[in-house]
Amino acid sequence: MSATPKAKVLPFETRATRAARSRRGKSAEAQEKVDLRKKIEELEAKLRSVESSTRVPEGLVIELTRFFAQGVGTLSWDRVARLLSAGHFAWHSEETDEFGYDPKFTETIRPFLEFMYTVWWRVETTGIERVPGSGPTLVVANHSGVLPWDGPMINVALRHEHPARRHCRMLALDMFALLPFLAPLLSRSGAIRANPENAIRILERGELVGVFPEGVKGVGKAFKNRYKLARFGRGGFVRIALKTGATIVPTAVVGAEEIHPNLAQANFIGRPFGLPYFPLTPTFPWLGLFGTIPFPTKWSIDFGEPLDLSRYPKEAADDPILVNRLSEQVRQQIQTIIDGRLARRRSVWFG
Amino acid sequence: MGRIAITGASSFLGERFLRRLIRDGHGDDIVVIDVAEPSISFGSIHFRKVDLTQPAADQAMLDLLKADDIETLVHMAFFTSPRRDTTNAHELESIGTLAVLAAAAAANVKNFVMRSFTFVYGARAENPALIREGTPLPPRAPLGWLRDKVEAEEHAASFAKRYPEMAVRVLRFAPLLGPYVRTFYTRILDRRLVPTLMGYDPLLQLLHPDDAEEALVRATFSDARGAFNITPRSVLPLATGIHLSGKVPAPVPHLVAYLAVDALYAAGIVEAPSGFIDYVRYPCVADGEKAKRGLDFVAKYSSREALDSYIAYRHPARETADAEPGTENVAEEVAADAAEGRR
Numbered sequence: 009m010s011a012t013p014k015a016k017v018l019p020f021e022t023r024a025t026r027a028a029r030s031r032r033g034k035s036a037e038a039q040e041k042v043d044l045r046k047k048i049e050e051l052e053a054k055l056r057s058v059e060s061s062t063r064v065p066e067g068l069v070i071e072l073t074r075f076f077a078q079g080v081g082t083l084s085w086d087r088v089a090r091l092l093s094a095g096h097f098a099w100h101s102e103e104t105d106e107f108g109y110d111p112k113f114t115e116t117i118r119p120f121l122e123f124m125y126t127v128w129w130r131v132e133t134t135g136i137e138r139v140p141g142s143g144p145t146l147v148v149a150n151h152s153g154v155l156p157w158d159g160p161m162i163n164v165a166l167r168h169e170h171p172a173r174r175h176c177r178m179l180a181l182d183m184f185a186l187l188p189f190l191a192p193l194l195s196r197s198g199a200i201r202a203n204p205e206n207a208i209r210i211l212e213r214g215e216l217v218g219v220f221p222e223g224v225k226g227v228g229k230a231f232k233n234r235y236k237l238a239r240f241g242r243g244g245f246v247r248i249a250l251k252t253g254a255t256i257v258p259t260a261v262v263g264a265e266e267i268h269p270n271l272a273q274a275n276f277i278g279r280p281f282g283l284p285y286f287p288l289t290p291t292f293p294w295l296g297l298f299g300t301i302p303f304p305t306k307w308s309i310d311f312g313e314p315l316d317l318s319r320y321p322k323e324a325a326d327d328p329i330l331v332n333r334l335s336e337q338v339r340q341q342i343q344t345i346i347d348g349r350l351a352r353r354r355s356v357w358f359g
Numbered sequence: 360m361g362r363i364a365i366t367g368a369s370s371f372l373g374e375r376f377l378r379r380l381i382r383d384g385h386g387d388d389i390v391v392i393d394v395a396e397p398s399i400s401f402g403s404i405h406f407r408k409v410d411l412t413q414p415a416a417d418q419a420m421l422d423l424l425k426a427d428d429i430e431t432l433v434h435m436a437f438f439t440s441p442r443r444d445t446t447n448a449h450e451l452e453s454i455g456t457l458a459v460l461a462a463a464a465a466a467n468v469k470n471f472v473m474r475s476f477t478f479v480y481g482a483r484a485e486n487p488a489l490i491r492e493g494t495p496l497p498p499r500a501p502l503g504w505l506r507d508k509v510e511a512e513e514h515a516a517s518f519a520k521r522y523p524e525m526a527v528r529v530l531r532f533a534p535l536l537g538p539y540v541r542t543f544y545t546r547i548l549d550r551r552l553v554p555t556l557m558g559y560d561p562l563l564q565l566l567h568p569d570d571a572e573e574a575l576v577r578a579t580f581s582d583a584r585g586a587f588n589i590t591p592r593s594v595l596p597l598a599t600g601i602h603l604s605g606k607v608p609a610p611v612p613h614l615v616a617y618l619a620v621d622a623l624y625a626a627g628i629v630e631a632p633s634g635f636i637d638y639v640r641y642p643c644v645a646d647g648e649k650a651k652r653g654l655d656f657v658a659k660y661s662s663r664e665a666l667d668s669y670i671a672y673r674h675p676a677r678e679t680a681d682a683e684p685g686t687e688n689v690a691e692e693v694a695a696d697a698a699e700g701r702r
Contacts, residue, residue: 089602108594
């Protein structure tokens with residue numbers, strides 16, 4: 009058997025190359041594993057969302073059936089109460105946390121918020137990897153849009169695009185806690201009243217908190233001032249972050265300014281109702297409730313470079329000059345991201 | 360342990376507290392101070408008659424505190440439900456507390472324990488989610504009922520500062536709910552149709568009487584100082600509570616509610632003025648951390664369990680009514696009769 013010609017080919021399979029190949033194979037295998045795991049995770053998430061959107065409130069169905077089967081002749085308070093209770097608990101949990109967060113209710117409205125996120129505003133999110141996967145985190149964003157839609161959208165972004173699926177506890181303005189219907193909606197979906205005590209409590213549990221330091225000045229700003237960041241309060245968010253050692257993630261939301269163009273203010277109308285402002289937009293109040301449907305602009309949410317405050321001691325929270333400097337730094341950072349976005353944006357509707 | 364004097368012992372919580380002290384073997388050390396002798400016999404306890412609304416109440420209190428050599432004074436003479444006679448309520452709660460405090464300080468009472476309410480924080484949209492004891496109390500409370508209690512708290516705080524040798528403890532109890540609790544809000548809850556405010560669903564804290572009693576006992580035999588929130592284990596949204604207790608909510612727009620309740624109050628139809636509506640509109644939830652540290656008190660019951668226990672007491676037939684729809688009316692009547700008999 010003449011092995012010489014074959015032997016010439018052999019050098020290709022030296023020990024080194026074999027090892028290299030198997031290494032490559034191993035890394036390819038590992039890569040494949042990671043890919044598969046990712047795919048499984050994605051499918052699981054999809055399954056969860058499908059399950060939640062098609063979940064039948066069994067208690068309600070049973071009560072409805074019973075209610076109609078028994079006929080109207082024997083109508084009693086107890087039957088009405090049972091039916092209403094079944095209706096309530098079809099979409100609400102029986103327990104909430106001490107801030108009123110109701111996980112079941114949040115699941116119930118999630119498909120709607122996802123629709124707004126993916127279809128209505130086609131939100132483009134960048135820099136999500138800059139948000140830490142755990143530990144106290146403060147997402148600081150610009151506030152706009154008359155109605156605080158930017159809050160839930162940031163929440164959806166973090167919930168769906170962040171690998172850790174972090175739940176964001178939004179700090180809601182007192183005025184929204186005042187408003188009927190909106191107040192319970194916010195607290196049930198995990199928002200808390202903007203108040204340093206509340207925020208510190210949540211951050212100390214290592215959770216993620218979203219805050220709009222512009223406050224009313226931001227969400228109710230006139231259309232002509234759009235994308236010009238208002239003063240960031242008195243830097244309360246920096247003090248909170250310094251006290252709790254939280255990481256600040258500056259975040260820019262573009263697109264929300266145009267959902268309800270606030271052309272003029274008629275604040276005297278809102279005052280008797282306890283509202284700090286009363287907007288006049290192209291559709292509100294002229295079209296009544298239809299006027300509260302936001303315009304389908306194109307949104308982007310950009311998470312900026314995080315600001316690590318761990319090098320400052322806790323006492324730094326009592327240094328007003330430092331607090332203001334950091335606050336201003338975050339504001340500038342957000343303004344820069346916004347300006348960059350606006351320069352690249354060609355259309356309000358299509359981005 | 361020295362002798363314990365109790366004012367307001369004929370109140371619901373006072374009576375429970377008294378029974379508990381007797382059960383724990385302190386019966387001989389108790390002096391009950393009241394306008395009328397307790398209707399229920401408590402065995403060997405001593406009774407002293409003092410009317411705190413009288414101008415010379417402080418002197419009378421001082422005399423008997425000295426004569427009986429009182430070491431601990433538990434002051435619980437407060438109204439849990441609003442009074443039509445607001446002048447009398449003011450005399451008893453604000454001025455009466457001042458008299459009791461003055462007498463206690465002059466008689467060198469070592470411990471002064473006062474009953475208060477988490478209601479004193481007021482229900483406001485800007486309240487923190489969990490109100491701590493250090494939060495300033497509203498200076499001009501819109502409700503007379505509340506104003507008197509805030510004033511009593513202010514008197515207690517100023518005496519605590521002026522007489523550091525007297526340990527002043529103020530217990531701010533979350534609203535009580537449980538078997539045998541009868542107040543203005545339980546009478547609203549007893550209706551089938553429970554009025555609520557349209558579009559509002561604040562978180563509530565409901566304290567089981569067992570927990571309230573336990574906290575009171577712990578505070579009496581403690582040496583801590585200051586105010587303590589006595590709260591249940593968790594909170595309960597109003598709507599959840601109404602649906603859990605099998606009631607039908609009747610949402611009323613708030614613009615109408617305040618006017619309507621004021622009109623109905625003036626007409627004598629409802630028990631409480633419109634200021635109380637704030638408590639079903641905005642949150643008034645207190646933080647119980649300090650009581651855990653200072654009094655070693657942790658509630659056994661959650662708000663929901665307190666509500667469940669109340670519903671089981673008011674509607675004992677509900678479980679069977681669920682099983683047999685035909686019998687529910689009979690069961691309701693039996694329950695109502697039983698409740699009447701108890702009263």
